[in-house]
Amino acid sequence: GAVVSQHPSRVICKSGTSVKIECRSLDFQATTMFWYRQFPKKSLMLMATSNEGSKATYEQGVEKDKFLINHASLTLSTLTVTSAHPEDSSFYICSARPGTSYEQYFGPGTRLTVT
Amino acid sequence: AQSVSQHNHHVILSEAASLELGCNYSYGGTVNLFWYVQYPGQHLQLLLKYFSGDPLVKGIKGFEAEFIKSKFSFNLRKPSVQWSDTAEYFCAVIPFRNQGGKLIFGQGTELSVKP
Numbered sequence: 496g497a498v499v500s501q502h503p504s505r506v507i508c509k510s511g512t513s514v515k516i517e518c519r520s521l522d523f524q525a526t527t528m529f530w531y532r533q534f535p536k537k538s539l540m541l542m543a544t545s546n547e548g549s550k551a552t553y554e555q556g557v558e559k560d561k562f563l564i565n566h567a568s569l570t571l572s573t574l575t576v577t578s579a580h581p582e583d584s585s586f587y588i589c590s591a592r593p594g595t596s597y598e599q600y601f602g603p604g605t606r607l608t609v610t
Numbered sequence: 611a612q613s614v615s616q617h618n619h620h621v622i623l624s625e626a627a628s629l630e631l632g633c634n635y636s637y638g639g640t641v642n643l644f645w646y647v648q649y650p651g652q653h654l655q656l657l658l659k660y661f662s663g664d665p666l667v668k669g670i671k672g673f674e675a676e677f678i679k680s681k682f683s684f685n686l687r688k689p690s691v692q693w694s695d696t697a698e699y700f701c702a703v704i705p706f707r708n709q710g711g712k713l714i715f716g717q718g719t720e721l722s723v724k725p
Binding site: 599 | 642646652653654655656659661700704710711712713714715716717718720
């Protein structure tokens with residue numbers, strides 16, 4: 496149980512375009528989802544916390560107009576990287592938390608390459 | 611600044627050697643503690659967690675961790691490592707005062723086990 500999927504697993508886009516990444520909890524309802532960014536050989540950096548039906552809470556330094564997050568249902572959150580630039584190239588990971596549990600379940604990540 | 615610190619960036623061991631990875635945090639009060647593992651090309655998986663009770667926590671794959679409150683530490687141990695333990699290991703903390711149950715990650719420790 497507690498499986499989280501991400502789609503796509505890899506995406507290559509041109510500079511200036513937008514790309515959407517989906518995060519789904521497959522067998523549980525996630526009231527909260529988190530979006531992280533992981534640089535090579537680095538830790539996970541929390542970008543934002545997404546609560547179903549409300550606006551996402553962004554961490555300091557993360558541009559909310561660039562990284563649009565939508566948590567439309569209890570099983571789906573999306574991250575849209577708008578007007579992507581090469582420096583946005585990274586590994587994006589989501590996690591989902593069921594109910595009031597403190598435990599998070601992680602997706603497999605999405606490798607974004609902006610050319 | 612409050613943080614989670616993993617002292618070892620890269621650890622190289624031979625098979626059957628014992629492992630101890632250090633983790634210290636700087637948050638006061640009650641915390642929830644986690645160790646995650648990321649095998650090459652795979653998503654983060656929970657190794658073990660501590661919420662309360664016995665400070666010696668058993669996890670999957672023969673791993674254990676000991677919470678020492680006075681030292682603000684949660685070190686990960688395994689008596690005898692295998693080649694398949696080669697991975698990135700992350701310590702993470704949820705400070706109780708932290709709103710939204712956000713996980714704060716350490717920098718990660720890369721473990722390489724030589725066959």
